[in-house]
Amino acid sequence: MATPVDDFQRVLGALWRFARALSYGLIALLLLFAGLRLAEGFAFFQGLLPGGGFAFLLAVGLLLWGLLGRPIAAFLRVPVVLRPPAQPPPAERTPRDLLKHLDFLERYLAGLLRNPEWEGAPADVEQATARVRALAEEVRRGGAVEAFARRIAALERDTVGRLLEPLDRKARVIIRQEATAVGIATAVSWNGTLDAFIVLWRNLNLVSRLARVYYGRPGPRGTLAILRDVSAATLASAWLQDLSEAAGSALGGLAGKGLGALAGPLLDGGVNAVVTLRVGYLARQRCRAFEAWNERTRAQAVREAFVEAALFSRDVVADVLKAVGGGILQIPGKVLGKVGDALGSLWRRWTGPEPDPAPGGAAPTA
Numbered sequence: 001m002a003t004p005v006d007d008f009q010r011v012l013g014a015l016w017r018f019a020r021a022l023s024y025g026l027i028a029l030l031l032l033f034a035g036l037r038l039a040e041g042f043a044f045f046q047g048l049l050p051g052g053g054f055a056f057l058l059a060v061g062l063l064l065w066g067l068l069g070r071p072i073a074a075f076l077r078v079p080v081v082l083r084p085p086a087q088p089p090p091a092e093r094t095p096r097d098l099l100k101h102l103d104f105l106e107r108y109l110a111g112l113l114r115n116p117e118w119e120g121a122p123a124d125v126e127q128a129t130a131r132v133r134a135l136a137e138e139v140r141r142g143g144a145v146e147a148f149a150r151r152i153a154a155l156e157r158d159t160v161g162r163l164l165e166p167l168d169r170k171a172r173v174i175i176r177q178e179a180t181a182v183g184i185a186t187a188v189s190w191n192g193t194l195d196a197f198i199v200l201w202r203n204l205n206l207v208s209r210l211a212r213v214y215y216g217r218p219g220p221r222g223t224l225a226i227l228r229d230v231s232a233a234t235l236a237s238a239w240l241q242d243l244s245e246a247a248g249s250a251l252g253g254l255a256g257k258g259l260g261a262l263a264g265p266l267l268d269g270g271v272n273a274v275v276t277l278r279v280g281y282l283a284r285q286r287c288r289a290f291e292a293w294n295e296r297t298r299a300q301a302v303r304e305a306f307v308e309a310a311l312f313s314r315d316v317v318a319d320v321l322k323a324v325g326g327g328i329l330q331i332p333g334k335v336l337g338k339v340g341d342a343l344g345s346l347w348r349r350w351t352g353p354e355p356d357p358a359p360g361g362a363a364p365t366a
Contacts, residue, residue, distance in 0.1 A: 042057055072204060075204075075208040079216060081216030081218060081219075082104060084101065085097075099139055109129050114215065116215070118215070120163055132159075174206065174210060175280035178209075179312075180320060182198060183316065183324075186269045186272045199276070203230040203279050206279065211287050269320045277313055281308050
């Protein structure tokens with residue numbers, strides 16, 4: 001029998017696939033809608049005072065540049081990651097194909113030394129490069145292609161993968177930070193449009209930071225895939241607002257209005273956090289991959305990204321619940337309490353001190 005968590009994962013997966021399938025068409029519609037809203041704003045402010053419309057467009061442009069343009073510009077400043085050579089099926093590989101991939105690995109290792117985020121020892125890169133060159137010499141001398149392919153895979157996993165571990169740790173910290181921030185921000189936001197903007201802003205910032213960590217961004221096709229994932233997360237966030245409100249209303253009818261009011265935002269923030277985790281790990285796979293992208297490697301990368309996101313999703317959602325349920329949503333009450341104390345103090349100073357009660361607790365008499 002499926003557990004509620006399994007059902008939740010299936011619903012989330014279906015929502016994600018649906019958003020990705022519709023994202024390209026809906027991106028165009030959202031851009032058209034945004035253009036119409038900008039035109040309305042321009043006409044409104046231009047009618048208020050001369051030049052007001054242009055001031056409005058300038059303010060919107062500066063805001064969009066600060067929140068969206070800067071992460072995109074930072075992403076584009078990062079050099080394109082080396083493109084792995086395409087490999088034929090294992091049964092059709094030749095020594096020439098293996099040598100091409102080993103040459104790529106050597107250039108990939110050299111790129112680590114140019115990465116300002118990589119803090120390893122250059123001697124480790126030199127040792128790994130020597131192993132790659134030695135294996136290339138063995139391939140040139142001849143032998144079983146299958147055996148060499150397995151040795152290359154082991155070299156990638158045990159040598160190149162080990163050198164990437166410091167960068168992987170940095171990337172995991174960044175992904176968790178951004179996912180938690182998205183979860184908290186969308187949980188305390190009560191507007192679906194604002195939720196979508198927050199998800200778009202933070203996901204673009206996440207992708208830009210990951211590209212800087214690995215000092216490489218995918219080519220045009222990979223970048224388009226990442227932007228598609230970000231747009232799917234943005235659209236899913238916008239649709240999720242209605243879903244979370246409906247869930248909150250249902251729980252409110254069963255367990256009280258207080259729980260219902262809290263459940264909707266927590267559901268909204270938790271799912272947005274998990275979706276951001278998935279976007280982060282998919283982007284990480286594309287920024288660090290040293291295998292050529294095809295249907296097999298793409299499916300494998302998606303599976304690995306989703307598995308890794310699932311490992312951390314419980315902790316991230318717990319952070320969101322702790323911050324929102326135990327802290328942020330209590331801030332208005334605390335603020336109101338402080339305001340009440342201050343007003344009470346002013347009232348006592350204006351009316352004078354209250355009379356002391358009579359001995360024995362009896363009320364004073366005139």
